[in-house]
Amino acid sequence: MINIDLHCHSNVSDGVLSPTDVVARAAVNGVHVLALTDHDDVAGLAAACVAAGAAGLTLIPGVEISVTWSGQTVHIVGLRIDPAHPELAAGLQGIRLGRIERAQYMSADLARSGITGAYEGANAYAANKEMVGRTHFARWLVAQGHAPDMRSAFRRFLTRGNPGYVEHEWTTLENAVRWIRASGGLAVIAHPGRYAFKAHELHRLLDAFRTLGGEGIEVITGSHHPSEYGKFADLARAFGLKASRGADFHAPGEGIDIGRLPALPHYCQPVWQDWPELEPYFSLSPG
Numbered sequence: 001m002i003n004i005d006l007h008c009h010s011n012v013s014d015g016v017l018s019p020t021d022v023v024a025r026a027a028v029n030g031v032h033v034l035a036l037t038d039h040d041d042v043a044g045l046a047a048a049c050v051a052a053g054a055a056g057l058t059l060i061p062g063v064e065i066s067v068t069w070s071g072q073t074v075h076i077v078g079l080r081i082d083p084a085h086p087e088l089a090a091g092l093q094g095i096r097l098g099r100i101e102r103a104q105y106m107s108a109d110l111a112r113s114g115i116t117g118a119y120e121g122a123n124a125y126a127a128n129k130e131m132v133g134r135t136h137f138a139r140w141l142v143a144q145g146h147a148p149d150m151r152s153a154f155r156r157f158l159t160r161g162n163p164g165y166v167e168h169e170w171t172t173l174e175n176a177v178r179w180i181r182a183s184g185g186l187a188v189i190a191h192p193g194r195y196a197f198k199a200h201e202l203h204r205l206l207d208a209f210r211t212l213g214g215e216g217i218e219v220i221t222g223s224h225h226p227s228e229y230g231k232f233a234d235l236a237r238a239f240g241l242k243a244s245r246g247a248d249f250h251a252p253g254e255g256i257d258i259g260r261l262p263a264l265p266h267y268c269q270p271v272w273q274d275w276p277e278l279e280p281y282f283s284l285s286p287g
Helices: 019-028 045-057 086-112 118-124 132-143 152-154 173-182 201-214 228-240 277-282
Strands: 031-036 058-069 074-078 186-189 216-221 242-246
Touching: 019 031, 019 045, 031 045, 045 058, 058 086, 058 173, 058 216, 074 242, 086 118, 086 132, 086 173, 086 242, 118 132, 132 152, 173 186, 173 201, 186 201, 216 228, 228 242
Parallel strands: 031 058, 186 216, 216 242
Antiparallel strands: 058 074, 074 186
């Protein structure tokens, strides 16, 4: 099987490794096609592209856009984007400005619970100072002994109803899909199993997304339990959406590693079907 991983992060957003090191790890793990999808920023794509060329790996330019829909944060992955497209670049810049303000409010909320210095602490974990986010806060909280691991940090802090959680209005679903499509890319709903939607709410999201021109949904992802793969494969088919596969890798030892996921269910239509840059792989291996 051709190993395709279409969701991962570098230290340009909330990953730990540089874009070059992310590509190197993917190559070691046997990945043939990789999408770098940093949150709300495309600054790592140029270095990743150079590294991919040297490693003999195909890089798909991507991004993961933060959206507010029905009062919840939803992430939309853009694949095969043009990172220099002016509409996409302007939209992402606006989101990044909002991230800094949110981080300062998160720190203030943690301080009210007796945990001081969180903004400065989280900032030290962020290579890109425009992108200080919950993952950086979680790493700092673990390092300070406030939580034993990342999962516990998010369970005790930074989530709705807990210290450090701040309501924030991201961009709209319509904007995210429009920016991706304007840049020549295709839009995919990231890790749908992570959202606290009831079934009818998730169906509304999928319907709205498809109506706006969204094309795919992540079926196999590090954020889904294996028992959920079939559910989201069935939803993809029911809503006429293509299926994607991506580890959502952030750091070694945090969740699923790059390229370590099972294949898509056989009845899914992959998002990468008919991508011309993948033709050489399929001519060598029909699987």
